Every structure is written in structure tokens, then in C-alpha cells.
Amino acid sequence: MPGCDLPPARLTVGVISAGRVGSALGAALERTGHVVFGVCAVSDASVRRAGTRLPDSKILPAEEVAAHSELLLLAVPDIELAGLVRGLACAGVVRPGTIVAHTSGANGIGVLAPLTEIGALPLAIHPAMTFTGHEEDLTRLGNACFGITAADEVGYAIAQSLVIEMGGEPVRVPEEHRQLYHAALVHGSGHLLTVVLDALDALRAALAGPGLLGQQTVDDQPGGLAERLLAPLASAALDNALRRGQAGLTGPVARGDADAVAAHLAALTPVDPRLAAGYRGLSLRTAERAGTAPAVIELLEGH
Known part of the structure; x- marks a missing residue:
């Protein structure tokens, strides 16, 4: 109807990997209506976590997750991020126009350059929160700030929208200040x-030593x-x-x-x-x- 606000576009989301952060953010995105169709989970713990938090998502290889994502969430440890990005770029599985967001605090969008060069939209979306792998992770997201970095105002608008949907507060962090x-x-x-x-x-x-009568040792x-x-x-x-x-x-x-x-x-x-x-x-x-x-x-x- 004219004058009505349209709901935000729902995205097909893929997550690499189903660690504590990736599974929590994937579950938070699903709660807002996005569809996490696939998750890359390698370890037994990650597979169990994916089954608990994202039970409707398929466990798939990283290349297959990347190939079918509109929003590709890279939630691997910092030390693995650059290698993963280079591998996905060399495999040619990320489609132009795909939103690629990583969750690393130390990195901005520069680490995503190999995918940006083939047409991906790069985002750095870092939840400033510690994750335990338990249910409180999702509750804590509602009180967390997210450090976001993007290439332009369009990217910042997308990152801000995603963070707000997950219940967090987006905070801009300049590319050159990510390490600080x-x-x-x-x-x-x-x-x-x-x-x-x-x-x-x-x-x-x-x-x-001896405590009070009845006191815990x-x-x-x-x-x-x-x-x-x-x-x-x-x-x-x-x-x-x-x-x-x-x-x-x-x-x-x-x-x-x-x-x-x-x-x-x-x-x-x-x-x-x-x-x-x-x-x-x-x-x-x-x-x-x-x-x-x-x-x-x-x-x-x-x-």
C-alpha cells in the first residue's frame, strides 16, 4: 500500500565457520528473517553447534556455501582469514554483488581485497563481545556494540542495518584504526x-586453612x-x-x-x-x- 514502510530485504546467508561467533550471528540473523541456508563446519564441536543453533542449515564445504550466498559471513579466526579469502577468490566461487562480511576485530576491509576485486561488497562487522558457545551469547548480542568498516556509504548502510537487526549498536571504525x-x-x-x-x-x-564452621573449603x-x-x-x-x-x-x-x-x-x-x-x-x-x-x-x- 502507498505510504507503508517496506520490510528490509531478506538475504540468503552462508556462514564460514560455525564457531562460537559464526553460529551466534547466524542464529541472530535467522531470528530477523534472513535464511541461513548453509554452514561450513569442520570440527565435531562446530558440527554440534551448527545442529543446535542452526538446525535448518545444511553442513556444506566452504566453496559451496560461498557460491550460493547473498550474504557470506566469514567467522574464522584472524590468523585464517586472509588465507580463506585468497582461496575463495582463486576458486572463483563468490559471485559479483555478494555481500562478504568478516567478524575479525583486527582487520578492516583491506583483507577482503581479493574478493572485492571480483565484485564482492566488503564489510567488517566485529561484535565487541566475548562468546562462550552457550545460550547467553545471543542475549549478550542485544547489549553489544559492533565495530563496522565499509568501503563507502552504501556499505555502511548495509552493515548498520544488519547490526541493528541483530539487536546491536553499530560503531564506525576507520580502516586505518582497526588495529588500535x-x-x-x-x-x-x-x-x-x-x-x-x-x-x-x-x-x-x-x-x-581452616575456615568458619560450615564454610566451603x-x-x-x-x-x-x-x-x-x-x-x-x-x-x-x-x-x-x-x-x-x-x-x-x-x-x-x-x-x-x-x-x-x-x-x-x-x-x-x-x-x-x-x-x-x-x-x-x-x-x-x-x-x-x-x-x-x-x-x-x-x-x-x-x-
Whole structure:
């Protein structure tokens, strides 16, 4: 009817491969009405994941998936992406006009050049989210930003539409800044995990021994006493950083308490010298940000 909004075009989607990211995005696209007709899945885990998340999709070789896709989603690890693109280009299976989107954070559209040269429309669509392979992945997509890079405004419009359909928020990332974008995300998420795991190791060492009557024995299994002790503090610290920025800095380093920092290093070193070294390095960066007392910086630099 005149004046009515037309629904967005539905696409025939192929996914290479059915890992945690590819299967989650494929399922999210299917929920919006796109049709994931085929998936390339090699490992037993990928085959099972495809069967669970995309039960109506056929398991097909990569070349066959590429040949019949209107939207081809390349969700392979970063290290495999360039080789996959070259292989598909040499095989000549990608039709001109095919939308080819990869999910790599570190890469923009340059890595897709072999397919762009034969008429594909290149997109980089990276969900800034960690994926576990479980049901929460799809829920988390609704709160995730996606770093998108395209060759022109038409490409950006397509990428933006796809991301919004999946429930995410599209964020433009210039081609030349993809590595910086990815480094920032790795530093703020992957390294955060390392810090938390180190802190839990130290807590387990601190809590070892007889506990309160009826209290759970301290062990190295997730969800124990150490995790329950750290969780509210770590959650509050992250919230402070995101909402208050530099003003959220606290603790002995920010306060310039060199004696406390020295005592911490002395306590951590017997547990694990590598853990103590990590504490020292991060404390020095905290001290630099906070502009703390020179005595703390001298201690941390080893002067």
C-alpha cells in the first residue's frame, strides 16, 4: 500500500565457520528473517553447534556455501582469514554483488581485497563481545556494540542495518584504526580477565586453612569463596571506571602509600613471582595515571 514502510530485504546467508561467533550471528540473523541456508563446519564441536543453533542449515564445504550466498559471513579466526579469502577468490566461487562480511576485530576491509576485486561488497562487522558457545551469547548480542568498516556509504548502510537487526549498536571504525580499536578491546577485556584470575589465585592462597564452621573449603574451582569475595569489588571498580573515569582511581597506589605497595609485593612474590611482576607493572601504570607520590613510582620502577 502507498505510504507503508517496506520490510528490509531478506538475504540468503552462508556462514564460514560455525564457531562460537559464526553460529551466534547466524542464529541472530535467522531470528530477523534472513535464511541461513548453509554452514561450513569442520570440527565435531562446530558440527554440534551448527545442529543446535542452526538446525535448518545444511553442513556444506566452504566453496559451496560461498557460491550460493547473498550474504557470506566469514567467522574464522584472524590468523585464517586472509588465507580463506585468497582461496575463495582463486576458486572463483563468490559471485559479483555478494555481500562478504568478516567478524575479525583486527582487520578492516583491506583483507577482503581479493574478493572485492571480483565484485564482492566488503564489510567488517566485529561484535565487541566475548562468546562462550552457550545460550547467553545471543542475549549478550542485544547489549553489544559492533565495530563496522565499509568501503563507502552504501556499505555502511548495509552493515548498520544488519547490526541493528541483530539487536546491536553499530560503531564506525576507520580502516586505518582497526588495529588500535582491537588492541584497546583486548587490553580492556582479555587483560582484565588475566588480572582477575591472578587476584583469585592470590585470594585462594590467603584464604587457605581452616575456615568458619560450615564454610566451603577453598579450592581452585570457579564460583567458590574467592570469586564471591572478589565479585562485588571488581564489579564496582569496573562500574566506577566506566561511569566516573579517572576519578574512579582508588587504593594505596593512587593514595601514594609506598609502604602498603611494598608490603603487597612482598606478600605476592612467594605465591607467584609472575603474579607479583604483573601487580608491579599495573601499579606503575596506575601511579602514572594518578600522578601519585614519587616514592611509589621509585619503588615500582625498582630505584
